[in-house]
Amino acid sequence: MTRYAAGLTWGEGPRWHDGALWASDPQRGGIWTDRSGAWTFTALTSRSNGLWFLPDGRLVGAVTTERRVGAWNGTEFAPYADLSAVATGPLGDMVGDAHGGLYVDDVGYTAHLGEEPKPGRIVHVGADGQARIAAEGVQFPNGLAFIDDGRVLVVAETWEQRLMAYTVRPDGTLTDPRLYADLRKAAGPEARPDGICATADGTGVWACTLTGHSVVRVTPDGVDHILDFAPGSPVACTTDGRSRLFVTVANSGGRPVMQAVADKTVTSSVEVIDL
Template identity: 50%
Template sequence: MTMRQYATGMAWGEGPRWHDGALWLSDTLGARLWTDASGEWRSAGLDSPSNGLWFLPDGRLVGAMTHERRVGEWADGQWRSYVDLGGIAAGPLGDMIGDAQGNLYVDDVAFNAAAGEAPVPGRIILVRSDHSAAVAAEDVEFPNGLALIDGGRTLVVAQTAARCLTAFDVLADGTLGGRRTYADLAALVGPGAHPDGLWPAEHGVWVATTSAQAIVRAGEGEIHETVSTAPLLPIACCLRDDGALIATVADTHGAPLLDAVKSRTVTTSVVVITKNEQT
């Protein structure tokens, strides 16, 4: 595998998405939305940061607004209201993904780790295409990356605090059932594997493991492939149209991760990881 730098300038890059030949991502610490859709790597300043991003089936970009407990729709250079989750979300919002019907799954992290709040179990919220919302799963320990696999029949969530991936069956109405452990990353990768971003992969999901300094391709109960990002810490990932893996990676400049985040000394870049025969 070959890793090369794609872009710089972010404090903490989350939710990377490749769409129509361009990369989009949220800078949750810098409160900016970054993209090279114009042909240049540029950012738009935000009053409040977005986190997870997703493109709806009709091409509209929506974002989970970290501190506002709502999903926004990107239009005219700003996040306009798409759906208000103030009556259902218990805390900050995290990652977000969607299905072919326009339904969204959103992390309700339930506590603000960066502010030093005590951890409490989080949830996954289902936002249907008609803008109605309901809790789809509870008791998720720091819900983070989300991925739909098996043709949309399975949802996988990264439980960062539990250092594992958990899978759910996606039922016909979009609700979740059949909860089970998908991969125990503490056992399969090591105690430093605190999963963050996910992306669907062949026979499983790509997982950014942060402090384990690797992106792994995990199947149910096994690891198929490991890509080292050392000394950088992978935050989130997605695939480009040609199959290249795109990842946001953090440099803590020698400090412990949480200290670097709290002091805002952490910096993030984007890398492209390709097989040696790819260009």
């Protein structure tokens, strides 16, 4: 494990594309990339969370509180798709399919405003930019990842400490929700899945456990590999599609990580692991 980059406050939605790493920093209010060769921050007025690259190479971001998806134009996320008619909470992670469709998780409620917890949903955005609900009743959806050649979408339910799997239908809806992994049992009582990504071969997922201080590899047969990041808190991850895993890791200075977020004392880095 080696340090790839530093300077982040809270790294979300990391994506590797065309030889460069990209990541959102919603706590600081901007986006990071080393596309130019240097790890560079661009401040944004509209804060992104999940990121994805469309088949045509465009970068899109889930603009968290504005409940929309934006297309990166080099300085900001310009309008791409409006989710305000179907989303009720802040937007989180986002993944896309080979046809230009996107899946975005809607947490369902705004915790820091004191709203009572309620189920969220997964929103599908078609290649035409139209948004509709793909799955309802998801308990605090967080990380998203496609496996099995895009036929299955895995969803992290953070507070339930589990990964759920959905079958992807041709019309973009999600059916047959089923347990993919119980991380409380498989990775320890503090394992709460945050960001996830598909393994390079697409047969399983890597899951950041945040307060569990680990990243675990999960296949249909269970957890078969655990990477220890203690005392750091792994937030989100991505691969380069071959042999490297990138993980954004929060450092809370020994305090509970969410308390450090609230106090604005958390710092983050990107670590890279050769698989």
